[in-house]
Amino acid sequence: MSAPSSICLLRTSAIGDVTHVVPLVRTLQRAWPQTSLTWIVGKLERKLVSDLPGVEFVTFDKSAGWAGMRDVAAALQGRQFDALLHMQVALRSNLLSLGIKAKRRIGYDRARAKDLHGLVINERIPARTGEHVLQAIGSFCEPLGLKQTEVRWDIPVSEEDRAWAAEQWPDDRPTLLVSPTSSHALRNWLPGRYAAVMDHAAARGWRVVLIGGPSSGERAMADAVLAACREDPLDLTGKDTLKKMLAMCSRAQLLLTPDSGPMHVANAAGTKVLGLHAASNPARSGPYSDRRWCVDKYDDAARKYLGKPASEIPWGSKIEHPGVMELIEVDDVVERFEAAAGAMGIG
Template sequence: MSVPASICLLRTSAIGDVTHVVPLLRTLQAAWPQTQLTWVVGKLERRLVGDLPGVEFVTFDKAAGRAGMRAIWTALRGRRFDALLQMQVALRSNLLSLGIKADRRIGYDAARAKDLHGLVVNERIPARTGEHVLDAIGSFCEPLGLRQTGVRWDIPIPDEAHAWAAEQLPGDTPTLLVSPSSSHALRNWRPERYAAVMDHATMRGWRVALVGGPSASERAMADAVLATCSHAPLDLTGKDTLKKLLALLSRAQLLLTPDSGPMHMANAVGTKVLGLHAASNPNRSGPYSDRRWCVDKYDEAARRFLGKPAGELAWGTKIEKPGVMDLIGVEDVVERFEAAASHLGLI
């Protein structure tokens, strides 16, 4: 097996999927420490992973449109990689990849390809179904002759982020973080239901903190949750950065969230996740390491909204329908909270 001199990884977004790329990166580094690794990554996502050692990062600003693409092509002009791992099938990413020169252009198998993906690659990963997204991304090393047999993140967290998190969450009180918003609005749960679970956790002696980004939609969701809480949680919405959120997660025992980027960030630092799944399949996109504490209503959603069991759906089918998350009741989440807390020895 020849060792490639250079590999370009193309996965620009989103936060969760970029988190899934890190174990692949670690696999490549462990096998071929001398190989030059270049990662074309999104502007926001670079704030999470851009300090990984031994990697050259090239930032793609998708908000800049065609100018953003030209900036990538200019930055890589005159270079040719031994392999391009084209790990994103969206039309924008497929077009972006055209300006990246590589001898081997490895992409998804035909079943998972779309938006002209097959026209920009000359090799494909093994065709499989039933895989978690992280395992699918990990399989991009297989055409190169490797196998991803272990999963390691070790995303750096700056000392100042740890210090800030310790100020917000001092001591060793068991902590439930609640990140209520997904970028896909139809994956979100009702604010009053979050509030009911948060009140329950408070009554059980847990510290509860609400987290989220600075966007108007996340602020509105946080305000709606706060308005129906009987016991006011710590509100950190819009106050953290991605690195600070990693630090907060590393101090918490449990994260309550829908299918979202913070779910996978929590998993990467070893924090248990109480994930809310009805619109998406937790076996495909839930917390990779441990899905025991998730609420899984995906099969019920498939039967209710699509008229067939989940086992008959194409792998990766999203059921983002109005009302789908209402299939998850407060009692379902409280039961998983109690189970997780008991497992952790914190009740």
């Protein structure tokens, strides 16, 4: 088919899912370099991707409620796109899409659609199960006649942010980043168990760096972890930005984290990820490029809390029950840490 003149991408949040859209952008740009791309993105998430070349960004501030939706509609007033790729099914995003005029409105298949999503689209991506979230997002180019065959991020990082990251630890000792907090509290591991793994890494000669955002919840988790540590890590909680985190990930050997945005930022930077999965399925939402170093207790969680194996529950089910992350023991994480270190040739 001929190249469309304009495409609008709608994926406002969250950080991890926004990183999954970047390879789709690269696919579209590679196939149709003259096609105009406009991305409706969240206010925070824009800070990670706003300097992607060849993309126009329109910010959606969800905290502004209806006013935020009106602002997006005003920014697009008088414009009609050849295609809208509607990659978010939440009710707020479905309402937001009403302010976007497009001839083709491509959304999720029926099984993955919810919150009236089917009423605001006129085409659907192929119905599949067993896909990683990145693959599902990548399939939005298929109704347009393309196929995402390559996954590439190359998210820009400024020299200023790289310099800041280099100042935090100037030597090349192997570095373990620890981002202990997910936006879903029931995905968080126990502070004392984080501390035990961090102490193990420090005893093995690794530098340990604690990172996280400026929110009160992330500060509280960091403080609880620090209180349980025998060896003091470098605490950069609340001191970085999304771009600085990307720069730090590119300098570190390994990130320890639950299912969270930093997991996917690190993966996009090419950093190995020791992901902690019990509440969510790593095959669907783990680090896309390499899940060998993740701890996977998802099947154990399904059996304990749902009474059946993971293979018998709907794909993508969350098992966010109190205590679910306690299924992950310190020894499970230490074993994956040592396996990753061995694979990297770090004795």
